[in-house]
Amino acid sequence: MNTLLQQLEAYRNREESLRWEGTFADYLEIVARNPRVAQHAHARIYNMIVSRGVEEVNGVRRYRFFEQELFGLDRALERLVEEYLHPAARRLDVRKRILLLMGPVSGGKSTLVALLKRGLEEYSRTPEGAVYAIRGCPMHEEPLHLVPRELRPMLEKELGVVIEGDLCPRCRLMVREEYGGRIEEVPVVRVFLSEADRVGIGTFSPSDPKSQDIADLTGSIDFSTIGEYGSESDPRAYRFDGELNKANRGIMEFQEMLKLDEKFLWHLLSLSQEGNFKAGRFALISADELVVAHTNETEYRAFIANKKNEALQSRIIVIPIPYNLRVSDEVRIYEKLIRQADTGHVHIAPHALYTAAVFSVLSRLKESQRAGMDLMKKLKLYDGAHVEGYTPEDVAELQREFEGVEGMSGVDPRYVINRISSAIIRKGENSDKACINALDILRSLKDGLDHHPSITPEERERLLSLIALARQEYDDIARREVQKAFIHAYEDSART
Incomplete structure (x- = not known):
């Protein structure tokens, strides 16, 4: 005092x-x-x-x-x-x-x-x-x-x-x-x-x-x-x-x-x-x-x-002022909003927010006309990840392809954080220490589409396919994490 x-x-x-x-x-x-x-x-x-x-x-x-x-x-x-x-x-x-x-x-x-x-x-x-x-x-x-x-x-x-x-x-x-x-x-x-x-x-x-x-x-x-x-x-x-x-x-x-x-x-x-x-x-x-x-x-x-x-x-x-198109920055948006809430009793598992961000950013990207370029490759290139066969010049060219259009539509952060909040409450209301993982958030995102009044049936099908893509990305990450944990002498192999 x-x-x-x-x-x-x-x-x-x-x-x-x-x-x-x-x-x-x-x-x-x-x-x-x-x-x-x-x-x-x-x-x-x-x-x-x-x-x-x-x-x-x-x-x-x-x-x-x-x-x-x-x-x-x-x-x-x-x-x-x-x-x-x-x-x-x-x-x-x-x-x-x-x-x-x-x-x-x-x-x-x-x-x-x-x-x-x-x-x-x-x-x-x-x-x-x-x-x-x-x-x-x-x-x-x-x-x-x-x-x-x-x-x-x-x-x-x-x-x-x-x-x-x-x-x-x-x-x-x-x-x-x-x-x-x-x-x-x-x-x-x-x-x-x-x-x-x-x-x-x-x-x-x-x-x-x-x-x-x-x-x-x-x-x-x-x-x-x-x-x-x-x-x-x-x-x-x-x-x-x-x-x-x-x-x-x-x-x-x-x-x-x-x-x-x-x-x-x-x-x-x-x-x-x-x-x-x-x-x-x-x-x-x-x-x-x-x-x-x-x-x-x-x-x-x-x-x-x-x-x-x-x-x-x-x-x-x-x-x-378009939506953000970088997954890492989208995660930072969710982290900022969650920090403002009273969620100390709920643990959010690794990669859960990342998976939600993958879904959000996928919904905002436009399909490129370039051969061999799909949404997931584009998402990773925009986020600064290395994708074999592509250079920073390719990224700049992709950004120019839909300049002024890409990011002006898609899933907004408010919807995603609402669904994350719903998952937190559902898991944490009867427990002093609950854990929310990526699958809980993806399930909540999917359930929310059924109650979203402005989404057309065609748009709903597109978003469901993107949830499936985000789930596949999470499965790949989880598989790699498990392999890292169980491969004998992994650190020695990595250094070699």
């Missing part, structure tokens, strides 16, 4: 040491020493990712930022960072696009966005990711917006920064009435991005179009103050508390964006291209935020088929 209390005290001291408050003049000195504090949202997110380290494996960049949560998505993540975030960080035009993650259910889209949001929260607490804002601004505004446009070119050259955007209506009124235009005296504080506190991270999800209000995005009038201020166009009579307001300086997530009513999507046209949006009876409000959305392939196809959506389509960058 004493140790916990000491840690709490140390935590409070660390939090206090991070706090900073000064004037705009003081902030200018900070920017002069470290221009990076004035970086825009896309650059902040890109720098956050690469700060954790980057390595190249088999010609693919692997970012350590993602490695504890996302497995088998190296190519998709490389494309996300190198084709969108990196050029966006360099202020190329791609940053004026909405990032749309498109892929099958349970493919990792939500996990990816959650990682970015959680990473931003942590990064804003480091010296490299420090964020400063005008004190009291409902949008946590970049203090450099205080500089009049006429003076910006000179200051940009002196500090080595780029100043984009204008003061929000509330701050413009505050500077004029409270400080008489003396921007050097305006108070500035360090802020910490937080989804829970609605600082720099916003989330918007669709609900009933008839009841959902556009105020959820852009804020609303505070009717209790109309009598005091006399006008709906007075910034003090308006709550700048919509998700677009609060996500300023960071990331704005649109969950299932394509399910949103059209009136909500209209605001994204101006936000993506011009970096501003309309709220109430005010001029366009500047916003610096990465807009990321996610959807499945069916909804995306319906969206692009609708001619009314052409304006928004041109403002979207689509990054496909």
